Amino acid sequence: MKRRDFLATTAVGLASLGRALPASPDRPNLLFIMTDQQRHDALSIAGNPVLKTPNLDQLAREGAWFERAYTQCAVCAPARATILTGRTVAHHGVRSNGLAHVEEDSGVCPMKTFDELLTDRGYRCEYHGKWHMPIHRTACYRQFGVERKPKGRYRLRHFINYRAQLDRDVPRREPRQGEQMSEYGRPYTVDPMDRWFGLPSGQDARKSKRRQPDYHGRLEIPADHSMTAYQGRCTVEALQRAARQSAPFSITASINFPHSPILPTAPYYGMYPPEEITPPASISDPMTNSPYRRANGRTQMPEYADPDKIRYMISNYYGLVREIDDWVGRILEELDRLGLRENTLVIFTSDHGEMLGAHGMREKNVFYEESARIPLILRFPERIRGGTCVAEPVSNLDLFATIMDYLGAGRVASDGESLRDTIEGRSTRPGYIVTEWNYHGPREPNYMVTDGRWKLLTCYSPESSIVNALYDLQEDPHEMTNLLGRNPEREQYRDQGERMKGLLVAWLERIGHAEHAVGVAKRPVINPNILLPGLTEIGVVCGDPVAERGVAFERESSVTRNEPVEAGGRGGWRTVRRKPGNRFRYVYFTVDYADFESGAKPHCRVSLDYFDEGYTEVTIVYDSSDATVKVVPRAPGAWKPGVRFTVGDSKTWKRATFEIHDARFAHRQNGRDIRVQVQGDRELTFGGLTIEAIAPPPGGPGAPE
Known part of the structure; x- marks a missing residue:
């Protein structure tokens, strides 16, 4: 659907609406747009030579763009809990995706989200799209239906309605030659990256034993019936409802993509031809001195280390991002049309990144830049100077405090701090950030600390046999040379590693994680448990x-x-x-x-x-x-x-x-x-x-x- 066609259709029924009711400038609105699994460089303003994101680029030029924004945890549910509550993973307790489905009496995520606090202050709050959090934190939302199931599990009415709309408007059909059946119950044309490529047509992803983590190809439904389009329309309608009210609003558009399945529709499929895409520089990294040699299925999924195949995944991933960019443009145009632009703080970000074949991996869960770094843009006319570019590292742990600050909601207890001083050039921040994950045990690094150039990956357990990792991001942006571990020259980097470890210990003590601070402090930065070659x-x-x-x-x-x-x-x-x-x-x-x-x-x-x-x-x-x-x-x-x-x-x-x-x-x-x-x-x-x-x-x- 073209933008002018979209605006023409949404204008129907708005003739009597006119512009928004007057809003008090001391009670600003919030439009929070969050994607799922969008890496930091999936923006053309970030220097991507292939992908074009004109609407997000424009948003960045009109506000503040953060070059080095990181997620507090590179996993969906823990990251989302941090964004909404301003608490670390250890504090909010959503330590895995499975803990997004727990009852209120579980003790997980007992603190209020920013929308719950805004509701207490008279805001009208709506949330549309992926939730992936404990359901007891949704009581403040309008239009948020939920179908509860035993043991804390649930289905969102949002997705039930989308599937019903799809069934109504896009008739089901059997797969044709070269097609398989997707999890949507609609066929998709299979790419060489897909494990079903070249197999007889008509396989059903929901029933087959030939499982794969992602699906790769072209989803055979019209673009205006994709899930992104549905979530975009829901957001536009939410803005229209909010414009009729005198109360300030907070509206969240939580878009499911570019998370798998990697199935863009036409015209986004093939918009960036695979043959024009360069595979990641680290795709063939042997990782002999890395703590992530076995992470993310590297040994079971060789297709993600195949330069010829990964081009198809990147092409489709970029197509999903471009569709999101188009819908961001439509949402922002509607915000302007309704006269809400000047008094609305707009935030665009993602919960975490995506490896896209870097180091032969898929998905997230690791502390590499492709997984841990995220896009972050804030726009607030008259409050945030357009063209602001923030180079120092920041975390999405700080978004909660930033929202409460700009919306004048007062200082609320959190583990982060407002980005306002950083945006306005008077920051007193420590100059480094910490990312956390994997509280199940010391099998992989539990913490990452970076000051923008140096980056340390380590564990809270002194006894762990994992390889500590230190990267110089200035000289080694693809993180292929671990300066610690089995590096013969590791001794000359001991002091730098100890300095970064000291920053991590200070952060753990400040946040209130004393037990892990003690463990990290005791753990030698050069691990004596590393085994040398030649053992029998x-x-x-x-x-x-x-x-x-x-x-x-x-x-x-x-x-x-x-x-x-x-x-x-x-x-x-x-x-x-x-x-x-x-x-x-x-x-x-x-x-x-x-x-x-x-x-x-x-x-x-x-x-x-x-x-x-x-x-x-x-x-x-x-x-x-x-x-x-x-x-x-x-x-x-x-x-x-x-x-x-x-x-x-x-x-x-x-x-x-x-x-x-x-x-x-x-x-x-x-x-x-x-x-x-x-x-x-x-x-x-x-x-x-x-x-x-x-x-x-x-x-x-x-x-x-």
């Missing part, structure tokens, strides 16, 4: 604390929660089923030492220490290179049985050992290499796992002649 035995001791030496232990999974225990005079861990009816419990181990990975040591002796109690059936399987093993459809590897045994009841520690000669250890089973399967009524107590390189069998492959 690796393993993990599952005590308290866990000691990982080349093998990582997964403390919990979707069906099992492991917990530390004492048994037979020593520490161990015990499986705990999440549901009473679960037949199996699983313990997962991952090889985290390059000399044993990807088939480098096919001949191994694997040993599991366990406490002999309970008459439990145990099976240990491993990632094998054996071509005869059945392949799981959603992953390129498969489990092969190594040993099966029955736990007795001698009340002593024992060891189960088996030899394998086809070890792959390529992390192909959702990032794991060894699985211990427990079957029976009793739980298994285990004390660790070792993997020892052995000679090949006589006459076998690899045996000396």
Whole structure:
């Protein structure tokens, strides 16, 4: 739909509306536009040489654009909770996407959002689009229907209405040649990036066992029936309602994209041809000295490290962003038309970024710039000088305080601080920001601290075996050279790493995270637990604390929660089923030492220490290179049985050992290499796992002649 056509249609019924009712300048309005998973450089004003975002560029020229804005957490629900409450992840408690679906009595997110506080001050608040927060924080919103389900889960009326509209206006049809069925129940034309490319047409994403995290191609529905178009229209209608009222308003447009599925409609599909797109500079990064070698499915999804395929994803991602830009233009034109521009603070941002093939990854969850940096633009005529560009690092943790400041709502307790002084050039900010994530354990960095040039990634646990990372963003903007870790010249960067660690500790103390401040302070910036090449035995001791030496232990999974225990005079861990009816419990181990990975040591002796109690059936399987093993459809590897045994009841520690000669250890089973399967009524107590390189069998492959 062209802009002039859109304005013509929305003008119907507005003849009697005229301009907005007079608003008091001391009670400004708020228009908050938030996308999902839009990275910082998905704007042409940010220097993107391909993507064009004229409306967002214009918004930036009319207000303040932040060159180095970061998310407080590069995950949807935690980031959104921070934006709305002004609290850190540790304080608001939404520590994962799953915690967006909890009841009010859970204790998660007990503090009010900025819209709840504005409602208390007489504001009229509406919210349209993706929520992804605990539902008990929505009581302040008008037009916010919700269909509640057990255990805190819910469906938003917004999406129910969209699907109903789609069913009414876009008839369903069967996929044609080259098409598959999308999660919308409508066909999409498949791109080479998609795992269904070249397969028989008519597969249904909702039913097939061939699962994939994203979908790539052209969604076969008209552009004016896309979800972005629907959410844009809802926002325009909200502005029209607000214009009829005398009360000030806060309206949020929470647009679902460019988050997956990566399925733009025409004309946005192909608007930026794949052949004109340059793959990320870091797409082939081996990451041998990175804490994220196994993150985001790098080992199971090689398509995201394929330069030819990733061009299609980037092309479609840019198409989704361009559609958003068009709708931002329409929303802002309607704001002008209604006479609301001068007294409305407009904020545009995203919850987090998207890797788009950088370092061979997809999605977010990591502290790399592509994931952690976000777009941020503020416009407020007469209050924010047009053309303002802020270069120092800021965080979306500060948006809550900024909103309350500009709207004259007074100082409200939060963990951030208003950006107003920064915008007006009189900032006393410390000059660095902190991003947080992964409170489940010390398997990956929990904190990132950056001052704009130097960037440290570290963990709160002194015992963790992860590689600390220090990057010089000025000399290494693609973060391919970790100056710490296994870098032979790491000693010359120790002082710089310690300086950044000191900033992080100071922030943790100021925010009130004293326990983690102590842990970070104790953790050496050059980790002594890093293993040098040449070892012939690796393993993990599952005590308290866990000691990982080349093998990582997964403390919990979707069906099992492991917990530390004492048994037979020593520490161990015990499986705990999440549901009473679960037949199996699983313990997962991952090889985290390059000399044993990807088939480098096919001949191994694997040993599991366990406490002999309970008459439990145990099976240990491993990632094998054996071509005869059945392949799981959603992953390129498969489990092969190594040993099966029955736990007795001698009340002593024992060891189960088996030899394998086809070890792959390529992390192909959702990032794991060894699985211990427990079957029976009793739980298994285990004390660790070792993997020892052995000679090949006589006459076998690899045996000396």
